Amino acid sequence: MTPPVSSALSPSLFAIFKGLVEERVGIHYGPGDVEVFASKLWARARDAGFDSLLDYYYFLKYDADAKGALEALIDALVVNETYFHRExxxxxxxxxxxxxxxxxxxxxxxxxxxxxxxxxxxxxxxxxxxxxxxxxxxxxxxxxxxxxxxxxxxxxxxxxxxxxxxxxxxxxxxxxxxxxxxxxxxxxxxxxxxxxxxxxxxxxxxxxxxxxxxxxxxxxxxxxxxxxxxxxxxxxxxxxxxxxxxxxxxxxxxxxxxxxxxxxxxxxxxxxxxxxxxxx
Ligand SMILES: C[S@@+](CC[C@H](N)C(=O)[O-])C[C@H]1O[C@@H](n2cnc3c(N)ncnc32)[C@H](O)[C@@H]1O
CATH class of the missing domain: 3.40.50.150 (Vaccinia Virus protein VP39)
Structure with missing residues (x-):
């Protein structure tokens, strides 16, 4: 498989993945987030054994065994920034x-x-x-x-x-x-x-x-x-x-x-x- 680049995330793939993430955990992505979203998505897709983002999408959305893969994607996407005595x-x-x-x-x-x-x-x-x-x-x-x-x-x-x-x-x-x-x-x-x-x-x-x-x-x-x-x-x-x-x-x-x-x-x-x- 050719190493994916961020441009490999077409507008329609971005739309369905960002819809899935928002539906499952609420995190909202705008057009300025495509690059970072794409690289995290590809990394998790490859980890889960997929070389097609569309196949990865259908797996996450419909497969009963996708729980672990979905958790891994969420872990990759969330911003965990915090520190002691914050605010x-x-x-x-x-x-x-x-x-x-x-x-x-x-x-x-x-x-x-x-x-x-x-x-x-x-x-x-x-x-x-x-x-x-x-x-x-x-x-x-x-x-x-x-x-x-x-x-x-x-x-x-x-x-x-x-x-x-x-x-x-x-x-x-x-x-x-x-x-x-x-x-x-x-x-x-x-x-x-x-x-x-x-x-x-x-x-x-x-x-x-x-x-x-x-x-x-x-x-x-x-x-x-x-x-x-x-x-x-x-x-x-x-x-x-x-x-x-x-x-x-x-x-x-x-x-x-x-x-x-x-x-x-x-x-x-x-x-x-x-x-x-x-x-x-
Ligand atoms: C930036 S941290 C904030 C941590 C801490 N509350 C603070 O103010 O320092 C945001 C946290 O929200 C969590 N988060 C995002 N979406 C969530 C959801 N749908 N349900 C529960 N936690 C979520 C992320 O995993 C992340 O750990």
């Missing part, structure tokens, strides 16, 4: 202005938090550490999920290189994150405080089975979705919030443009969306 002001405010008063008022009930696109784990581990620093971790259940099997495996290994550690606070070093040369490992107690699951944000049934949460973090993933998918996902996440529960999105993500039934609130200089009493 941390919002997490500090969540701990101090939401979780602490909630626990104080809840007479023994544990709080539940879901990190819904947790990537390789730095975000839920950061949250667990911030809660532990405040003596709150034992009263909080943290569930973390992502659609990427590869990212989840790395999250559970909890071993990180310099990119993940670039904003690591000094207070985390040694006590919570054991640094050894260029790499660092998360302390076992923090690892054990976070439970990881593979959950696709488009899978309404799997999401409904998770129960309800006091806070849901869905940060820096909505930007990859179309407005239509964003509305659908936010609706599904809002349905998992307890009355009074908080939804956190990334600093560059706003739901105001697309609209939501949740109330927009500012706390401690950070923005949150709140379920004002709607029982689900």
């Amino acid at each position: 941390a002001d919002q997490l500090h405010v969540l701990c101090d202005a939401v979780i602490r008063p909630l626990l104080a008022a809840s007479r023994g009930r544990r709080a539940r938090i879901w990190c819904a696109a947790a990537s390789t784990g730095e975000e839920p581990y950061t949250l667990a550490i911030l809660l532990d620093e405040r003596g709150l971790l034992g009263d909080v259940e943290i569930l973390a999920s992502d659609v990427s099997t590869r990212a989840l495996a790395r999250a559970q290994e909890a071993s990180y290189g310099p990119r993940a550690l670039r904003a690591l606070p000094d207070s985390f070093r040694g006590r919570y994150v054991v640094v050894d040369g260029e790499r660092a490992t998360v302390d076992a107690r923090i690892r054990e405080a976070v439970t990881f699951h593979r959950i696709n944000l488009l899978d309404d049934e799997a999401i409904a089975r998770l129960g309800t949460f006091d806070a849901v973090l869905c940060r820096n993933v909505l930007i990859y979705f179309s407005d239509e998918t964003m509305v659908r996902v936010v609706h599904s996440l809002a349905g998992r919030l307890k009355p009074g529960g908080f939804l956190l999105v990334g600093a560059s993500e706003s739901l105001l443009r697309v609209g939501t039934l949740l109330s927009f609130e500012e706390r401690g200089g950070c923005f949150f969306y709140v379920n004002k009493g709607r029982s689900t």
